[in-house]
Amino acid sequence: xxxxxxxxxxxxxxxxxxxxxxxxxxxxxxxxxxxxxxxxxxxxxxxxxxxxxxxxxxxxxxxxxxxxxxxxxxxxxxxxxxxxxxxxxxxxxxxxxxxxxxxxxxxxxxxxxxxxxxxxxxxxxxxxxxxxxxxxxxxxxxxxxxxxxxxxxxxxxxxxxxxxxxxxxxxxxxxxxxxxxxxxxxxxxxxxxxxxxxxxxxxxxxxxxxxxxxxxxxxxxxxxxxxxxxxxxxxxxxxxxxxxxxxxxxxxxxxxxxxxxxxxxxxxxxxxxxxxxxxxxxxxxxxxxxxxxxxxxxxxxxxxxxxxxxxxxxxxxxxxxxxxxxx
Amino acid sequence: xxxxxxxxxxxxxxxxxxxxxxxxxxxxxxxxxxxxxxxxxxxxxxxxxxxxxxxxxxxxxxxxxxxxxxxxxxxxxxxxxxxxxxxxxxxxxxxxxxxxxxxxxxxxxxxxxxxxxxxxxxxxxxxxxxxxxxxxxxxxxxxxxxxxxxxxxxxxxxxxxxxxxxxxxxxxxxxxxxxxxxxxxxxxxxxxxxxxxxxxxxxxxxxxxxxxxxxxxxxxxxxxxxxxxxxxxxxxxxxxxxxxxxxxxxxxxxxxxxxxxxxxxxxxxxxxxxxxxxxxxxxxxxxxxxxxxxxxxxxxxxxxxxxxxxxxxxxxxxxxxxxxxxxx
Amino acid sequence: xxxxxxxxxxxxxxxxxxxxxxxxxxxxxxxxxxxxxxxxxxxxxxxxxxxxxxxxxxxxxxxxxxxxxxxxxxxxxxxxxxxxxxxxxxxxxxxxxxxxxxxxxxxxxxxxxxxxxxxxxxxxxxxxxxxxxxxxxxxxxxxxxxxxxxxxxxxxxxxxxxxxxxxxxxxxxxxxxxxxxxxxxxxxxxxxxxxxxxxxxxxxxxxxxxxxxxxxxxxxxxxxxxxxxxxxxxxxxxxxxxxxxxxxxxxxxxxxxxxxxxxxxxxxxxxxxxxxxxxxxxxx
Numbered sequence: 002x003x004x005x006x007x008x009x010x011x012x013x014x015x016x017x018x019x020x021x022x023x024x025x026x027x028x029x030x031x032x033x034x035x036x037x038x039x040x041x042x043x044x045x046x047x048x049x050x051x052x053x054x055x056x057x058x059x060x061x062x063x064x065x066x067x068x069x070x071x072x073x074x075x076x077x078x079x080x081x082x083x084x085x086x087x088x089x090x091x092x093x094x095x096x097x098x099x100x101x102x103x104x105x106x107x108x109x110x111x112x113x114x115x116x117x118x119x120x121x122x123x124x125x126x127x128x129x130x131x132x133x134x135x136x137x138x139x140x141x142x143x144x145x146x147x148x149x150x151x152x153x154x155x156x157x158x159x160x161x162x163x164x165x166x167x168x169x170x171x172x173x174x175x176x177x178x179x180x181x182x183x184x185x186x187x188x189x190x191x192x193x194x195x196x197x198x199x200x201x202x203x204x205x206x207x208x209x210x211x212x213x214x215x216x217x218x219x220x221x222x223x224x225x226x227x228x229x230x231x232x233x234x235x236x237x238x239x240x241x242x243x244x245x246x247x248x249x250x251x252x253x254x255x256x257x258x259x260x261x262x263x264x265x266x267x268x269x270x271x272x273x274x275x276x277x278x279x280x281x282x283x284x285x286x287x288x289x290x291x292x293x294x295x296x297x298x299x300x301x302x303x304x305x306x307x308x309x310x311x312x313x314x315x316x317x318x319x320x321x322x323x324x325x326x327x328x
Numbered sequence: 329x330x331x332x333x334x335x336x337x338x339x340x341x342x343x344x345x346x347x348x349x350x351x352x353x354x355x356x357x358x359x360x361x362x363x364x365x366x367x368x369x370x371x372x373x374x375x376x377x378x379x380x381x382x383x384x385x386x387x388x389x390x391x392x393x394x395x396x397x398x399x400x401x402x403x404x405x406x407x408x409x410x411x412x413x414x415x416x417x418x419x420x421x422x423x424x425x426x427x428x429x430x431x432x433x434x435x436x437x438x439x440x441x442x443x444x445x446x447x448x449x450x451x452x453x454x455x456x457x458x459x460x461x462x463x464x465x466x467x468x469x470x471x472x473x474x475x476x477x478x479x480x481x482x483x484x485x486x487x488x489x490x491x492x493x494x495x496x497x498x499x500x501x502x503x504x505x506x507x508x509x510x511x512x513x514x515x516x517x518x519x520x521x522x523x524x525x526x527x528x529x530x531x532x533x534x535x536x537x538x539x540x541x542x543x544x545x546x547x548x549x550x551x552x553x554x555x556x557x558x559x560x561x562x563x564x565x566x567x568x569x570x571x572x573x574x575x576x577x578x579x580x581x582x583x584x585x586x587x588x589x590x591x592x593x594x595x596x597x598x599x600x601x602x603x604x605x606x607x608x609x610x611x612x613x614x615x616x617x618x619x620x621x622x623x624x625x626x627x628x629x630x631x632x633x634x635x636x637x638x639x640x641x642x643x644x645x646x647x648x649x650x651x652x653x654x655x656x
Numbered sequence: 657x658x659x660x661x662x663x664x665x666x667x668x669x670x671x672x673x674x675x676x677x678x679x680x681x682x683x684x685x686x687x688x689x690x691x692x693x694x695x696x697x698x699x700x701x702x703x704x705x706x707x708x709x710x711x712x713x714x715x716x717x718x719x720x721x722x723x724x725x726x727x728x729x730x731x732x733x734x735x736x737x738x739x740x741x742x743x744x745x746x747x748x749x750x751x752x753x754x755x756x757x758x759x760x761x762x763x764x765x766x767x768x769x770x771x772x773x774x775x776x777x778x779x780x781x782x783x784x785x786x787x788x789x790x791x792x793x794x795x796x797x798x799x800x801x802x803x804x805x806x807x808x809x810x811x812x813x814x815x816x817x818x819x820x821x822x823x824x825x826x827x828x829x830x831x832x833x834x835x836x837x838x839x840x841x842x843x844x845x846x847x848x849x850x851x852x853x854x855x856x857x858x859x860x861x862x863x864x865x866x867x868x869x870x871x872x873x874x875x876x877x878x879x880x881x882x883x884x885x886x887x888x889x890x891x892x893x894x895x896x897x898x899x900x901x902x903x904x905x906x907x908x909x910x911x912x913x914x915x916x917x918x919x920x921x922x923x924x925x926x927x928x929x930x931x932x933x934x935x936x937x938x939x940x
Contacts, residue, residue: 107848260552
């Protein structure tokens, strides 16, 4: 069986114009990965790492500058909007901010019945309504919410509506682009649990994009770590968290303040300040405390540590666990 | 430790209301908080719990109207800040009590360089000349880890990164040698790695300058890693407060417990417990304990009576009718 | 619909706090009432001549006096309200619709379409609007339909610019991307999503433009290019009265006051609306 998503050597260059001066920003560079049916792949990185750009390219909200995207074995890289439309039905996306991703002038019924009309799934108003109610129940909302507008809901409820919209077409795959980072913790937990339930109930495959390691750990089977447009590490979740190989991954883990006051991380932050994209050496060089002479003049390749653990580092960490917590 | 040192700030029975088009928002109810010399107190809670409003009322930063401080006192070394004149307030603001915000861009003026703004603030509060102000600014910037201080001084706010801007804000606050630093979600807009740096800087400065810090955040991890004591707020009330080890390791309030259980932590895989429902609308808040509609322990009494904040264990306060049933 | 009603209620509540806007609102309500019920309010037929009373000053029988042709000025001002408001309203409606269409297409599609549309609009903006209107009416003849056309043509660019910038703002919002992700066509994204969310600044503009449209209609009338006598229209009447201004000032003053009040009413309301809608009322 084909992997549901296959991405090869993806690159995205944004051109920005500032008072006539054109500058190019490489947001994503040489990104390749596959997503198997039924798995949840996590994509983690800080702002500017290119994780969101990757997510948008998969559902063709952005076109890659080079590289290929195969959805269920079909190369969709150069398809036009019309030819891509059948894929839209099967490959959906949920956005970060439910305050801006829902049209403020549409009721829940209108928002959720649009996909049915657009894809010709159901034209009859009454049947549309039934289907909408069915999906609303799936996401924990009710019939009474049908005629309300987005501003009448709390953040968590809005995100439920946004998830419901993505589910309307019965997709196989959903990009979840930081779906809970605009929400409060207690509500975040509700949405994460909902997403896990929905995945099981509808045989979904997720690409879960987040900057929160805790959320990624809770949701994902496998994780890609992105730094400055590149994948720097890729591993099954457990392995990544018990034995991260890239100094950046470990750095990220150490940076999270744990709510348990007894687990403390005292690390030296003074030298981990600037992020510079270097022309020759490793991108992480300026923040790395393990740099070797090699790191200054050769950009590292993504190499295999084991069959499913890849890392882009000349001097990867080898200790079994650097994680001081949980003893 | 806190019992021996002096109280620098005392918030007493604070009650704050907002007049809006839809009605009166009961934003803060009977909040009591003490800040001791040299201590770091974390105020945590979710959106709309009143944590920011409480701390902004300390510096009288909230516009009136629509804000009304309907009751309470804010004592800074015994002086009620709610009564003092605007001139006295200006002296205190920035000079004695400094504040940094979530988005430093909103408190920096985009048309002046960092140097101009810092010097201006320093000259005003420390009554020194231009040259002296400049050297104070440079020293403050170096202290917050901006080694190339002179370069930073010549830059405009938009030329700096988010983390750098937050450091500038801290340096600016620091340069006036305040006794209290109020940090309102100082790291929320930043990446985790930058957040860790900023928190490390705040912690370090507190020790070297013997400042008291009031940190407002929604992130329990931040509190656990930086503060001495914690106050948890929900829907305008302080529902639990005490030493961080007590509150975070053995929470007595169902809300604190729910909050802790809903954080997905990288090292613990289990079904996340979430708190059902969402934060109430404070125009028409629930009667009695404002948490009762979301609480699995709620009984009749919770619907009727507002629980008072009582000392359950030495130094550990909780506002819940049933904390004994929840005790560890 | 409920959503619209909801926003209208909020706008009204905010508007009420602005005293000038309330004044403007009531002035306009009064004018609209006058226009609708002109036949019942007006004491005389506006074209009925009583030559014996020619240029007679205000009296009980003729509260605003009589003009040169012996017609009751009050009745003419009342009927003139109907003419002026109708023409102005039609002109603004047309230019708002056409301007919104052009502007939103330009803003949403961008690229060459944007360039072409907006440069044409720039050309129109470069010609003083009254001059443009004069030229059109002079070329096509002073019929009411031409008048509407002339006045609307000169206001289209304003609406186009506002619609374009509003759509540009909306276009970058996530819900437009979300619409694309559920397979909405470009036109649907524009007309179902971006445009309905861009209407509020257009409403403000429409109110302000009503004022200028009334001025243009009266101006053209004053120059003899507007509504032709004997149809009562403020500008035309003002122009007729000009000749006798020294002996019978009332013949000019009252139509003048009508123009003044209506213009100021729409301006107050427009400014008030602008304030009520800014900061934006969405999402709270």
